[in-house]
Amino acid sequence: MTNIPEHLRTQVVARGSGRCEYCGIPVQGQIAWFPIDHVLPRSQGGKTELTNLAMACPRCNGHKWAHETGPDPDTGTDEALFNPRTQVWTEHFRWSPATLEIEGKTPCGRATVVRLRMNDPEIVAIRHLLTELGIRVRDQQ
Incomplete structure (x- = not known):
């Protein structure tokens, strides 16, 4: 684990809106x-600088780890994972308020959903519990 300087951590947390x-x-x-x-993992030459850092929950961070690609279930090809610094979330993903699941709209989105295991039953259950507590689990996009 890399020690992120406090000034960078503060900026990343603010940019991620919690x-x-x-x-x-x-x-x-x-x-x-x-x-x-580190959006581009340090093991692949990624730097500890604001343009390469993103706020990530423990699940997404753990499943992404040092991966840069993931399998697109529609095509079977390896695709680049979503980069929150250079890509727009709504261009690659669709949020389902009915199921509280994230759907990939593009090869990159689908590969990211699979690699980061965004719809595992455990995380979907947590989304339901947070919703019942009145905590918005995803901005409506």
Whole structure:
């Protein structure tokens, strides 16, 4: 784990608006701290600088780890994962308020949903519980 300087951590947290920049789950209602993710992993040459850092929940961070790609279930090809610094979330994902699941709209979105396991039953159950507590689990987009 990289020690992120406090001034960078503060900027990343503010930019992320208290939410995971991959799945959107809020820090509110969580018992674990949210790590700061290197979008391009350090093992692949990624730098510890604001343009390469994203706020990530422990689940997304753990499943992404040092991966840059994931399998697109529609095509079977390896695709680049979503980059919250250079890509727009709504261009790659659709939020389903009915099921509280995240749907990939593009090869990149689908690969990210699969690699980060965004719709595992456990995280969907947590989204339902947070919703019942009145905590918005994803901005309506």
